[in-house]
Amino acid sequence: MTNRPLNTTAESVHRLFAGVDVGADELVLVIRKNGKPFDPQKYANTRSDRTRLVNKLIKLPGIKVCLEATGIYHFDLAIALHDTGIPVMVVNPKASHNFAKVLMKNSKTDAVDANTLAEYVERMNFVAWTRPSNQSLALRYYARRIDALTGQKAAAKNHLHALSATEETPKALLRDAKLAISQLEKRINTLASEALALIDKHPELQRIFELLTGIKGIAQTSAIALMGELLLLPPNLSHREWVKFAGLDPKAFESGKSIHKKMRLSKAGNRHIRSALYMPALSAKQHDPHVRAYFQHLIDNGKKPLQAVCAVMRKLLHAIHGMLKHDQPFDNTQFYAIPESIIAE
Numbered sequence: 001m002t003n004r005p006l007n008t009t010a011e012s013v014h015r016l017f018a019g020v021d022v023g024a025d026e027l028v029l030v031i032r033k034n035g036k037p038f039d040p041q042k043y044a045n046t047r048s049d050r051t052r053l054v055n056k057l058i059k060l061p062g063i064k065v066c067l068e069a070t071g072i073y074h075f076d077l078a079i080a081l082h083d084t085g086i087p088v089m090v091v092n093p094k095a096s097h098n099f100a101k102v103l104m105k106n107s108k109t110d111a112v113d114a115n116t117l118a119e120y121v122e123r124m125n126f127v128a129w130t131r132p133s134n135q136s137l138a139l140r141y142y143a144r145r146i147d148a149l150t151g152q153k154a155a156a157k158n159h160l161h162a163l164s165a166t167e168e169t170p171k172a173l174l175r176d177a178k179l180a181i182s183q184l185e186k187r188i189n190t191l192a193s194e195a196l197a198l199i200d201k202h203p204e205l206q207r208i209f210e211l212l213t214g215i216k217g218i219a220q221t222s223a224i225a226l227m228g229e230l231l232l233l234p235p236n237l238s239h240r241e242w243v244k245f246a247g248l249d250p251k252a253f254e255s256g257k258s259i260h261k262k263m264r265l266s267k268a269g270n271r272h273i274r275s276a277l278y279m280p281a282l283s284a285k286q287h288d289p290h291v292r293a294y295f296q297h298l299i300d301n302g303k304k305p306l307q308a309v310c311a312v313m314r315k316l317l318h319a320i321h322g323m324l325k326h327d328q329p330f331d332n333t334q335f336y337a338i339p340e341s342i343i344a345e
Contacts, residue, residue: 019117040111066121143228217284225276294336
């Protein structure tokens with residue numbers, strides 16, 4: 001690193017870029033000027049220190065900042081930067097990871113990662129982050145908390161099943177396990193009710209909710225989960241870009257003439273979108289004749305059941321993109337046209 005103070009006079013701010021490695025507790029800032037990094041600076045990931053960091057960057061006209069999408073931790077800083085007019089770019093962790101590989105960076109520390117992000121925004125095309133609405137952000141928090149509690153409930157049910165497998169388990173333990181499940185269910189229901197109340201306050205959210213729940217297989221909880229993720233995607237993305245963001249795009253692996261691995265999902269995108277689509281896909285293939293026919297078509301053509309379910313998830317995401325873009329309800333006849341031979345049966 002370049003061990004010298006950063007001059008903030010007007011003539012010195014040419015070609016300034018910054019990368020911030022965001023952690024749950026700490027922010028590491030590296031500023032690059034004309035291709036050279038300055039010493040890393042550390043801040044706590046708190047409101048007061050985020051303000052200090054932003055105030056420092058405000059004094060550097062023309063600077064562009066790059067963050068990595070790290071769960072929920074980058075949002076507060078991204079919003080603070082955006083709301084003060086500082087251009088900020090938020091990149092997929094896979095993109096920055098692959099960029100670091102290209103640069104052949106062997107070390108991995110917070111300072112190295114911050115410098116990589118600064119170099120990324122310096123070299124790559126700048127794509128400005130689009131700030132989500134406050135209600136969309138709140139919906140994501142609700143959705144992810146509900147998802148976390150649902151995971152805990154599944155684990156608690158598995159634990160109860162294990163305890164119930166033997167007669168030697170004390171009754172008090174069984175009561176306690178059942179109580180844990182009951183409490184988790186109440187917490188999930190309470191948060192879902194709060195999320196629904198938020199949706200009811202905003203007509204645009206209400207309309208999206210109605211469109212989503214109009215698809216057989218998407219119930220209220222699934223709609224909340226999908227809205228919590230999809231509404232935060234950058235606007236004007238195509239349906240193919242949605243699929244890529246969700247990690248539902250196929251990944252080919254071929255090398256030379258001898259290595260030809262089977263196509264697999266990339267899983268390089270938002271796992272929460274995939275999780276939110278999985279149960280609706282299972283339900284839709286059971287209850288919607290057109291989705292069921294599409295699923296069966298895939299099975300008949302050699303797809304394994306899980307592969308066919310993933311294809312249904314991808315096609316549902318295509319459909320949702322079109323529904324929200326054109327404000328049109330789900331049309332299952334457009335999802336898959338049932339062949340006449342099957343109808344005749």
